[in-house]
Amino acid sequence: MSRALFGAMGEGLRHLARHPLRSALAALTCAVAIAVTVNVVSLSYGMDEDIRRDLARFGRLTIDVGRAPLLRPGAPRAAFGDAEAARAAEVVAGLGATVVPLRTERTTAAGAGAPAPVVLCAVGADYPRTLSIDLAAGRWFTEAERGWAACVLDESTARALFPGTAAAGVPGRRVRLSAAGDREVPVVGVLADPMTYRALFEAFDEGRGARTLVGSVLSFRNVYVPQDALGTRDLSLVHVVLPDEARLDEARRRLEAVWPAVGLDADPSRVAPVNVFVRRAWIDAFGGTTQAGAMLGNLVWVLVCLVACVMISTLNLLTIRERYDEVAVRRCEGARRAHVVAQVAAEGVATSVVGGLLGLPLGFLGAEVLGRIVELPFRFDLRFAGVAVAVSVALGLLSSVVPARRAAGLHPAAVLSRRLS
Amino acid sequence: MRWLENARLAVRRLAHRPVRSFLLLQGTIWGVAVALFPTAVVEGTRASVLERGEDVGADRITVALDPTGVDPEPLDRGDVVAVRDALGAEGVVVEAIAGVAVVVPPAATAGAPGPVPAAVLAGEPDAFVARGLRLAAGRTVDAAAAQPEAVVEGVLADELVATGAAALGATVALGDGRLARVVGVLAPRTPLQRRTNDLGFDTDHPVFRGVTGRLLVNLGVPFGDDGWKRTDRCAWVASASPTVDWLFLRVPPLSVRGAARTVERTLLARGKSSVAFYPPVYPLVLHRDLDRFANVSLALFVACLSMSAVVMAAVGLLTAMRRAPEVAVHRVEGATKGDVLAQWLVEGGVLSVAGGLLGWAVGCGLAELRIALEPMAGMTWRFPWPHAFATLAVAVVVGVGAALLPAMRAAARPPTEALVDE
Known part of the structure; x- marks a missing residue:
């Protein structure tokens, strides 16, 4: 990766620091999505794992022979x-x-x-x-x-x-x-x-x-x-x-x-x-039935993540619209499209990593509260927390790259002339 | 009037950027939808069971001998009396109770004058009432009549009519060489009732065939060679025989769970091992055991709405910056800080109302989908108005709250500063 690309990414991080409130709000959205993901994944897959472990103790090497459990009146x-x-x-x-x-x-x-x-x-x-x-x-x-x-x-x-x-x-x-x-x-x-x-x-x-x-x-x-x-x-x-x-x-x-x-x-x-x-x-x-239940749990967190992704993308789209002039000037200074995308992607990933890490304690807290009020075995599982942070990074990348590519694709002269006129 | 004007302005602004508004509303839409649809299903099912429990079999318990115990003692008429007395002693309203012996006659009964019933059910003269059936024509059988009498179910009556004879007065073969004269015809079951088994499942539903039926066997529920129950082609006759193959019982839906436990205890005390069938979901719904899951949807509602609020606040801050000149001009024209604040708050409120209403629609769609996938015959959904308005109100409060920070920023900026910057 070229130095220029690193420079662009550094600029992205500096931009985040210049707008702390906006960055914090975006990270908070990620945090909520991650907290939900951690809890739902822990609940559904955790229960599935536990039930499978329980079932394995029911005598896997046992064969039962006996009368069919059949209700047929009159049959001998x-x-x-x-x-x-x-x-x-x-x-x-x-x-x-x-x-x-x-x-x-x-x-x-x-x-x-x-x-x-x-x-x-x-x-x-x-x-x-x-x-x-x-x-x-x-x-x-x-x-x-x-x-x-x-x-x-x-x-x-x-x-x-x-x-x-x-x-x-x-x-x-x-x-x-x-x-x-x-x-x-x-x-x-x-x-x-x-x-x-x-x-x-x-x-x-x-x-x-x-x-x-x-x-x-x-x-x-x-x-x-x-x-x-x-x-x-x-x-x-x-x-x-x-x-x-x-x-x-x-x-x-x-x-x-x-x-x-x-x-x-x-x-x-x-x-x-x-x-x-x-x-x-x-x-x-x-076990197959409980696995199907875990798959249903997936639908829930995927839905929450999709909602988060759409909303953060919208936020990024609006943010980047405000920065068309900045992007145009950078392009005039010699930045390539990839550099612009890298800068915005770095911002998105940094926001989502911070959001993901914030989401973990939030998830822990959520598991505690939900476990008490719902009486379901919500629990905070570190293995699934890793998955959630990975999901968060993917969320950040997805929601920033699309608007970044759009901004980078605009002709700098057209953007600046519109501004000047 | 100024509020109305602000609201009109807010609607115009939202309509000006429909895609952006729609995307921003995602959190509110899904938050309201996930909060709404489980309640819609639970409330709809609860109302359906209470209002027409008889139609969906929510008031019936069916008992048979457990075929897997050692040296099982068969059920008899004494058990029927004991169960009725035990339920009465506990104050349970027994709407009907009957014990029947089942004879499945061979399809080609020699000398049968017409269609042969799917099964002959021998018991008390009005035993059919315990299955939720009622007479459409004729009368109940006379146990003392010289020639056996029968009351036939709807489809069998239609088949008798198809032979050219009137159903009443026709004869059916009982499978033991005797013929019974038809003295009563039962009202036909609906197609759904003909597909519904003793556990309340629609046996033709693809989810029942593919998943639930197997799951029941996995859970230890016995196979029932009782297809005759769903044919609507049985003949009911009187019998003084002590043998009972099935015990049919009807109690109010709210009493089903307790009555089933009483039946089990009573038969156990008489040395009988039985299996009792009733739709398992309805008691869970009626006794509000499922309410704990409402908290899960509440948690998702809070999560989605929080994301919505945060993103709406962030977008609001951006918009406040971009619309600073517009706000400045507005102020120069005579608008007060309060007017600007009100305009922004109304915009947040209108946005949330739109999201909430769309959430209602999505919630209804999810409820419809849930019911389509549900093999339990009596489950349905109903729009829960109080709950829907409560979620909408919360969504609006959150939306207005999210608009507060940007509104304050927009209102606080001096017009001259904003115009000079521009």
Whole structure:
């Protein structure tokens, strides 16, 4: 880059200093746009990231086999019990799979607070392997613990049954389960809540009553008891957990040769009585939905940035009109068009960088205020702040180059003669 | 009168540079639009649900046995009574409740004298009321009649008429070898009602087919092989059988959320595991759970309006400099500082009113677009006049405020100084 070009850019910066109020107002516009960008991007992409991370803990290497969640009155109920569990184990033999049967029932549980409806899951000691979730407190029950000898609560269930008690304080307490004939069952552990946005989920989970028991298990409002607590041979699901993705694919292929896969867009009249459900596909599909939500967030900040761009461009256009004489004189002094554009672009970029940097604390403040009044997880994320400053620079360049090119394109003699006349 | 003259002058100046004025107004336009359209959708839907909740299914709860629990106990008539009593004990107005057993007869029923119903729904004689249906002709069935009687839905009645017979008095095959005499015809459902499922979604809407339907399955909502519900081709007959496949319930829309919880609790206490369907969006709208999102649009409104104010102030300062000679001449002609100040403030106000009105139009467009993309059948929008005037008022105050600094500068400059400079 030539010295003249640097000189032009320096002149641009000096021009900004000569008009501090005007420059400050332009920078403030950028700052507001950047504050909005930082917040919206942090909210939408931050939530998307969190939800994806949560979903990854829901058992990516688990395949569920069970009755189709299908409402078809009059149709005979498909047999699904210990024989099918044994069949599933036989099909995936040699793949290092763990087969975990699940029996579910709706029940009412009472602890220190009011009784609450929960999903009762009768499972084996291997059940934690179907998920990637740690215990928040205590332990899982052992093979030796049978019947109603012990139970584990989901963290959200523990909060509902023992309000005001930390997870660590729940093991050792007892819960009364209506499914157990109202007997009290000792709590031995609390499974950590894998849902970052539990409060938000609870507030808007209006369709919870429409979910089946099997569908409700992954809402993590459960009470887990040893598998023989529910004295039946009937099963809700069989979980098949694989050690890695390659063996997951092989197990899926083998299981789908016995029972069909359930498609998300299946025609209900053709859904088979027993299906194979691959959690990885579900997690990816769900992740895709949250990503679509993040894309909608993009629309908001792009709209705000576009509005800012249009307004700053208008301001620059008017400002540069006032400076046609100055541009003409500079052109007469030997400045090339590129020098004029560089000067104005330098002004635009400097304004937007300052505006962008001002926008970061403004964004931080906005995140604090919005987080309190909207109760959404607005947060200030430095990674997205970098993106926002880059957007700001682009905004400044875009909104200054167009009017600058127009000014530089005018013939100096025409401008000055009009002035003199 | 001077104010009027100033306003006329301001409008002329804005009209003189329409593109510039339009560009300057972008902040106000979008600020007002984003503040307006979510309120338009929420208020419109709230009014629609409260005014015609029956038409959009906002007053209905449909309950079935959860097919995924172990050893499920089937629903029976005792459950219907228990639910009705529990709701009554909680003071919920039960508009109608019924339990029906569903028989889907084979399409080619031997000996069928005419069209075969999509499903035969056996329950209380007036069970159809719990689905929001009403008699258009005839009467309800007599449970004690020697020959089975049926009340048929609108489309099935039309098909019976198409065979050349009157619908009333015709016979339909019940699928179990019996024939029922038609004694009543139900008012036909609207096309939208025929497309709407128990969760309130328009099943033909492309967004439902492409996104929402899959999302529901992802969320654990069961597949429903219940297309018969939307055909308007069912026959309703009386039955004393204890079996219940579906429990239909109608309560006021504002009571739906609480009633659904009561149904779940009541059935749970009776050892039944059920799934209950109702449109999930309406309770969120009616109970104002979505109001927290109004603050997001308020924040965007503030952001857009702030940008608008800042840029309008900056442009105003530039204009004050450029129009200094004009202002000086005006002052020499006898205008006071107050006149100049007023003229500039009125210009700012007129600019903001124009932006606000355009913002209303854009807001309406966004609301219309939002509703077009919404598969929930009862969602609509309505222009929220009080909210619209409030946003417009704020936009005008901000616009006038932004004009204040340039106005003061323009008014403060001595005319001689400005004219000498020129």
